[in-house]
Amino acid sequence: MRTDSGQIFRLEDYRESDYLIPEVELTFLLDPQETLVRARLIVERRENVAAVTALELDGDGLNLSSLAIDGTPATGTAFEATPDRLIIARPPSAKRFTLDIETRLQPSRNKALMGLYVSSDVFCTQCEAEGFRRITYFLDRPDILSVYTVRIEADKKAAPLLLSNGNPVESGKLDGGRHFAVWHDPHPKPSYLFALVAGDLGVVSDSFTTASGRKVALGVYVEHGNETRAAYAMDALKRSMRWDEERFGREYDLDVFNLVAVSDFNMGAMENKGLNIFNDKYVLADADTATDLDFANIEAIIGHEYFHNWTGNRITCRDWFQLCLKEGLTVFRDHEFSADQRSRPVKRIAEVRGLRAHQFPEDQGPLAHPVRPRRYREINNFYTATVYEKGSEVVRMIRTILGEDAFRAGMDLYFERHDGQAVTIEDFIKAFEDASDRDLAQFALWYHQAGTPHVAISSRYDAGEKSFTIEIEQSVPPTPSESRKRLMHIPLAFGLVGADGQDMAFDAVEGAVVEDGVIHVRKRHHSVRFTGVPARPVLSINRGFSAPITLSGETSTDDRLFLARHDSDPFSRWQSLNTLFTEALLSATRTVRGGDEPLFASELVGAAVSLAANDALEPAFRALALTLPGEPDVAREIGANIDPDAIHTARIALLKAIAREGRATFDALYAGLHDNAPFMPDAAGAGRRALRNVLLEYLALADENPAPAKRQFDAADNMTDRAAALTVLANHFGETQEARAALSAFEARYADDPLVLDKWFQIQASVPAPETVALMRSLMEHPHFSITNPNRVRALIGTFAMGNQRAFHSADGSGYRLVADTVLALEAHNPQVAARLATAFRSWRSLETGRRDEARRVLSDIAKHENLSRDLADIVERTLA
Template structure:
């Protein structure tokens, strides 16, 4: 584990390396405590570089055994060697030479899960972002593209399966029960995409015929005995391959495509060329062990990693500042895939909820950074919602501005021009400028400027002149290191809605560029005047969430109710109802702080019943509409001086009011949605289950609710219904006999399945109330929990600190102290996971003063700890700044 060096990397300091490594040959002789890695590197000096320029290679905790150049041992006086760097002081005068480096590793002792590690008897690698330097000394940076040939040797008993990138070349037996396999990847790639897996794994095999007629062998490798759980992942892979051909014209390029599922993995998955490595959470699924959300996540993440083959692998990023070039773009692609596979409207709402829950707080807090950061101290801390989710929204805005046809032409040009290159954001923007003939320099600020823009909107209607006017003003709040903001190009999709929900026609528009239902906001203030509008319309803004902005709209409540019933844009209809709910919750929060009982307008609770029963809306959509904004969502919109207990009380009161007002209708609809057919993970079936389970949550608040939820739990025939009922019992009826029995029954049934037990940990970690800290602390001693497994840590500690607002933010600060202690314990093994846990305190300044002070104490206690990793110190110091 590297401790913090204090070094800050800046975008403006980038320069090409003095040397290239066009060919890399790796030889692994695997052993748990003494793996020997022999790297034979073809090194080439760039044109114009002095022959005396030293060659400086990256390392991280390496044990060097031997160094040779062109077959001759390098004299000690001619090199500087440390565990973290190897410098050849006098490279050969020849422009190209061969460098042989031998290192020794201890994979079984590698608890950081970066580089080459061994877990559950499986050797595995994770090299993104800078893990390859933990395997051998190398120019470990994305712009060094090399053709890799890999030979792996291992005991056949220990590791009958030997996998690496590319295509298989040969395999065979060796002496003493050992064997070998060789792999070759003909496509140059950066070191972060190198992969190796060796162990005893079961295989699910299939094949796919590409659009040019080539047959690709597909394999998904899982722990022995779990083969049946990989069927859905294989189906998702084949659908992804076909979709990418149809939607983007991208064909797979190797003879094989392999996926390996492992149980100890820092990330969700990794797109290594031809050998994707997955957290098994995102591969293994059946109706007994996986929820509908699990199936949807598997589909999306399988697609995401596969789509990286072109947006990330064939075209990679020049440096880590360009991370969004592969991640934001690929998130956009996987969102589009999921929208086509499922419901576009439902998927869009889910995307926006995720963005607002994770990226908006990032933009509003001390960890704010542009989609393309300008500086970093630890790159692992920039795998963020801003890079991924906001990065995706920026790509979506390009399509909105240019239109689908021109956007596709720009993407085609990008693939043609930059295939095999390490590209930049400037390269990406330029292809769309050339394809469209437009100047996108102002739009490019979305990549370079942090913060969430706000649009303040007011409207007036002049019946005599038949004019409807919108006044729009944009602003971007200051963020750390950026107090002055430049004006953005914001594509604001809109609609004017008249009686009965029909669109309002207008003769002409003045004052701004309006194209195809989109107002292009480029100045600080715009006045947009629509002529020929006889009746005052309701205005629907940011339709489809055309831009990741916040809106401050002077709008009558009657208009919001009208739009919630009649808006033809599915997203905006949901948004109108969600805004009504949020406004009611904030008002209730203030009533509670003032010592009053919250009250809610009957027309709001009645509208919930109307939406629930509207069969013109798909069930999944109705389920999303009925899901109240979460505690953290409400807190984010309140902004400051947050009392999480009052927020939670307000939310509970509104849920009770909606359930009470619609009890009979909800009960009848709940009964009608009972699934009489065999389980299917398809979107329509999942939507019906989602609606039934949200109705169960409301009904559980009424008399007899505990018995209803207990019956739902006992009769469940799939994990979606079983887990939903368990959550209702644990959250709504904490401590009841029904809740205790259900938790015990679930544990007894699934104690031997770690992924299912993660759900058990999550449900208990998120139970609101002051007892949560003690519950979570006691669960860390549970036999099924391990501080060394990222999934277990995220399910228990991560859920508690991010999803349990009342428990984590306990007024006495015990939740913060517990997190600080746990973060320091996890950091000893895995700095990356520890740093991500610490981000739970990023919004500490928005709390009321008492909690603020205790949260700061916890952060300071971490910051004052000696020898912190670069990962954790970076997060804590930026959070405190």
């Protein structure tokens, strides 16, 4: 664990290293208690660098056994070695020389899960962002690209499988029951992409023939007995490979592609060249143990890591400030993949809901930072929704601005120009400018400026002149360390919807550049006038969520209801109804805080019921439309003096109002959606189940009766329906015999399946009741809870802190203290997970006074602890600032 050094890394301080390491040879003599690592580094001095320049290599808790320079053992005066640094003050004067470094590791004691560690008796590595320095001393930075040759030696019985990056070169037996394998990766890569896996695993094997006719051997490695649950992952991998060829012209470039699932992993997955390592929750799935969301996530994340082969591996980041260049870009690619595999409108709505739930609060709080940060203390803390999800939205806007053809030309030029390089955001933007002959300088502010832009809209129609005018005003709120903002280039997709539901034509437009249904907002204020508009239209704006902004305007309830029923853009149709729900919940929350019973307009309740019955709309879309904004969504709109109890009461009241009005309609729909066919994890089946399970909650609340949910739980033949029914029982009928029986049955059935048992913990952690804090304490004493397993911690504590607004924000502060205790317990062995959990406090200033004081007190107590890691100290200090 690295304690806080206080060092701040700044983008403007970047400079090239004086040295390169073009070749690396690694030998691992694996043993769980003590592993010997021999590293031979071919070091080159850059041109015009003086021979007297010292060579400083990074380490992290290393134990140096020996060092040789050009084959000669180094003496104590030739170098200075600490666990975190190896300094050779006077390297050889030759331009090229060799370092032989021997270190000793203790993989079985590595609970931080960075570097080389053991998970369920399997040796595994995680080197992004700075884990390679926990293996050997190195220039551990992404602009040092090396060709790796790796020899692995291990006990053959304990570790029959020996994997690393690249292609297999050689293997054989050794004395004493040991064996070896040699791997060579011909593609230069940064050290964060190094990977090793050794152990006893089962495999699902297949092959893929590329567009040019090369045959690639594929392997998905899992714990023995889980092979049948890896079939969907293999299918998703093959579909990803074909899609990347067809959509982006990117072909795979090695003879093998291996994917390994491990049970102890800090992240979702890692894109190491040719050897992707996955958290097993994003590989293993079948109907009995995985929900439709699990299947969709497996598809998306396998696609994401595979797509990194070009956007991250073949072209990598010059420095960690450019992290969005691989992550935001690759998220955009995996979103497009999933949209093509499933329903594009439904996928887009899900993306936006996630962005608003996770990235918007980040932009609005103390942890706000640009898509490309300008400074950091701990890079692990910048694997954020801003870098990933907002980074994806920025790439999407480039496509919106340029159009599909010019965007593809820009991507092709980027691949052609920078293959094999470590590059910057400026290189990326320049490729699109050169390919399209467009100036993107103002647009590039999306990378450099923090905060969510706000756009205010008003409109008027002049019947005499047959003109329609839109007034547009943009602003960007201040964020920490950045109070003055520059004007953005915001692409607003729009439509002028006529009475027949079709977009109306117009003769001309004045006041802004309008291209292909997009208004290009570049100034603080635009007055955009459309002429030749025969009747008053209803404005549909920011269609498809063309820009990640917040909107305000004067749209009437009638116009929103009209768009919810008729807009040709599915996203805007959903957005209109969702906005009406949000406004109703905001009003109801104020009513509840005033001590009165909330009432809801019959037009809104009726619109929800009629939309549910509209079988012209796909079921997955109807399921999303009927899903009310979450309690955090309402809190975000309130913005200050938030009372989570009042929000919860208001949301339950609206759920019940819709449930009572739609009782007969929902009952008939629910029955009609029952499917006797075998479970299939396809989009159509998932959509039907999604709608059916949304309706289940309404039906249970209509009569305040747990029986419908208990019947579904007992009869379910798949995890999607079973988990949905258990969630309804736990959330709304937790004290009933039906809920207790279902929870006990679920636990007994899946006691030996860690991934499914995570769902059991997660469902209970999400129960929106003050009593959940006490339940959490008891669940943390459960025999199957382990604070050293990141999946289990995320399922229980992460769900509670990030997803259970009411219980986490218990008025007495008990929820805060529970999470703080866990953060400090985690800090002792896995500071990375501890720091991510601590981000749950990011919105504490927006709470009402009592909760705000409790949260501040808990954060201050964490900050006072001695020897906090860099990871946790960074989050807590920025949150309190």
